[in-house]
Amino acid sequence: MTTLVDSNRGKSSRGDWAMQSNQVISERRGPPQDPLTASIIEDLLAASERLSAAGRHREGAAPAEEVLALPGVTPVQQARAREMLALHRLRLGDYQASVQNGLLALEYLTSSGDLLRQSKVHCTLALAYTDTGLTEQALGHAVPALETARACGSQLAEFWALTRASTVHGAMGDTVRGVDLGRQALALSRTLDDTEARFIAVNNLGDSFLEAARAQRAAECDASLALREGLVLFREAVAMAHAQGHNFFETIALTNLVSILIELNEHDEAREKAHRCKDLARANGFRNLEVNVDAQLAEVVRAEGNLEEATAMMDAQLADPSIDEDPALQIRLHQALYEMHKQRRRFEQALVHCEKLGTLSLQRITQTAGLQSQLLINTLEVEQARHEVERSQLAAEVQRIRAEELDDQAHTDPLTHLPNRRALDRELPRLMDRARDLSQPLCAAMIDFDNFKRVNDAYGHAIGDQVLTTMAQMLRAVTRETDLAVRVGGEEFLLVFGDTDLDQAAQACERLLASVRDYAWNGVAAGLTCTVSAGLADLRPAERVSHWLERADSALYAAKNRGRDQVVTAEN
Structure with missing residues (x-):
């Protein structure tokens, strides 16, 4: 089986990412960036994206790395650079760098809410983890890739997410789910004006059917239906690529068609298509695909029973230095040669290939295990760094809340929960400045319970405290956001009325006195009655706050002297 490959490498993949993100990421506030620096960075990022689209990943990684090395790079520019590096490094086989950059890009893209780019990076990470056998981690990115694609409403992004999810499930051995997702991707691709997406959907679904068929045969089940469906799709993929004049895609599709024809024992057509594929690969310099076709031709000859040929x-292929960097092909060849020599009872030769097969398999397992371990370590390090940041942010938030609580406690009366004298010292200047700036009147009312000592003496301090807290509720009822109600001490309170003249303030005080007078104090304590007196003064131009409040306090004493339970306005 040959899946889609990157033209400059020969590593297996299932197609290049073709979509471009159009969503604008809002930058976090920071020092303004120099226009020249910004222009240089944008040019580098654009170059990296163009080279990626052209499959020139080694060249494309360089400008992205350069962006990260420049001073003054904004978070959104860093995220874009890392997004590109994750893809470039994936295509170059540097999975460790791909995962590290992808996870770091995802941190910012998630916080910024850029769903389209999130989906793209999730797809890249899903492929990186799949290629290294970490299918559980791959699935952990395939699912959010699809979710974010659907959430942002991009059908192209949804197509790529479905394609990646199909790949992941196939790698996990869930061929049924892989085929189902491949069908969804194909149906969606037929609604898109994107020939590359349509080809990839057809080719990859055919590959899913081929894998499903092989799994069915391994389980001694009938695989004919899956093979026939795959055959139809691969024929369609060849025709599509040929019509588009896309030699690379046509070579890929022909390779897959040959694989399924071999499975169907259609040897003559398999040989004819393999030669056509080899000619196309040689003419276009696809050396890795040409070598793969040679292995397929040997498989055709073997399937026909010509074991010596x-x-x-296969011996000739193993002697070719060009396959040294393709351990998967080497393993396939040694496995086939071991089986053929054993079948012909040439046990010494079979043992040579068996030992070589074991060595290569062990090397591959060791390399894969080491890579998996490093990827998991890198993943954990990124997660740990994120948790450290979150812990620091949480600790800072706890400190901030605690500071606010302490500040609130310092400026709040513990009994009535009204602001205290310290709060008055902080808030009153602000109210006075506002009144003067807007040329609005400001009035202060000093309010004091009448004969409050008798309440404490007759009913006890607990009842006295209830009376004070009830009074606080009444004060809150008559104050607005522009007003201030303060407990200045004992049974004395201060009301400051914003944007209120003397007549209006006097009416508000009269209503307050009536509320106190008419309150059902008997419910607090049998026989209890309460009244309050108020002294009112308006703020004069350029008047000191101490003088203003002294006039209100003098008016309060006048109210007391005149018989209590009344409002007295300070004389001008």
Whole structure:
């Protein structure tokens, strides 16, 4: 089986990411960036994206790395650079760097709410983890890739997410789910004006059917239906690529068509298509695909029963230095040669290939395990760094809340929960400045319970405290956001009325006195009655706050002297 490959490498993948993100990421506030620096960075990022679209990933990684090395790079520019590096490094086989950059890009993209780019990075990470056998981690990115794609409303993003999810489920051995997701991707691709997406959907679904068929045969089940469906799709993929004049895609599709024809024992057509594929690969310099076709031709010869010819062909391939960087092909060849020599009872030769097969398999397992371990370590390090940041932010928030609580306690009366004298010292200047700036009147009313000592003496301090807290509720009822109600001490309170003249303030005080007088104090204590007196003064131009409040206090004493339970306005 040959899946889609990157033209400059020969590593397996299932197609290049073709979508471009159009969503604008809002930058966090920071020092303004120099216009020249900003222009240089944008040019580098654009170059990295163009080279990615052209499949020139080694060249494309350089400008992205340069962006990260520049001073003054904004968070959104860092995220874009890392997003590109994650893809470039994936295509170059540097999975460790791909995952690290992808996770770091995802941190910012998640916080900024850029769903389209999140989906793109999730797809890249899903492929990186799949290629290294970490299918559980791959699935952890395939699912949010699809969720974010659907949330942002991009059908192209949804297509790529479905394609990646199909790949992940196939790698996990869930061929049924892989085929189902592939069908969804194909149906969606037919609604898009994107020939590349349509080809990839057809080719990859065919590959899913081929994998499903092989799994069915391994389980001794009938695989004919899956093979026939895959055959139809691969024929369609070849025709599509040929019509588009896309030689690379046509070579890929032909390779897959040959694989399924071999499974169907259609040897003559498999040989004819393999030669056509080899000619196309040689003409376009696709050396890795040409070598793969040679292995397929040997498989055709073997399937026809010509073991000697097949053995000679495979021996020739193993002697070709060009396959040294393709351990998967080497393993396939040694496995086939081991089986053929054993079948012909050439046990010494079979043992040579068996030992070589074991060595290569162990090397591959060791390399994969080491890479998996490093990827998991890197993933944990990124997660740990994120948790450290979150813990620091949480600790700072706890400190802030605690500071606010302490500040609130310092400026709040513990009994009535009204602001205290300290709060008055902080808030009153602000109210006075506002009144003067807007040329609005400001009035202060000093309010004091009448004969409050008798309440404490007759009913006790607990009842006295209830009376004071009830009074606080009444004061809150008559104050607005522009007003201030303060307990200045004992049974004395201060009301400051914003944007209120003397007549209006006097009416408000009269209503307050009536509320106190008419309150059902008997419910607090049998026989209890309460009244209050108020002294009122308006703020004069350029008047000191101490003088203003002294006039209100003098008016309060006048109210007391005149018989209590009344409002007296300070004389001008």
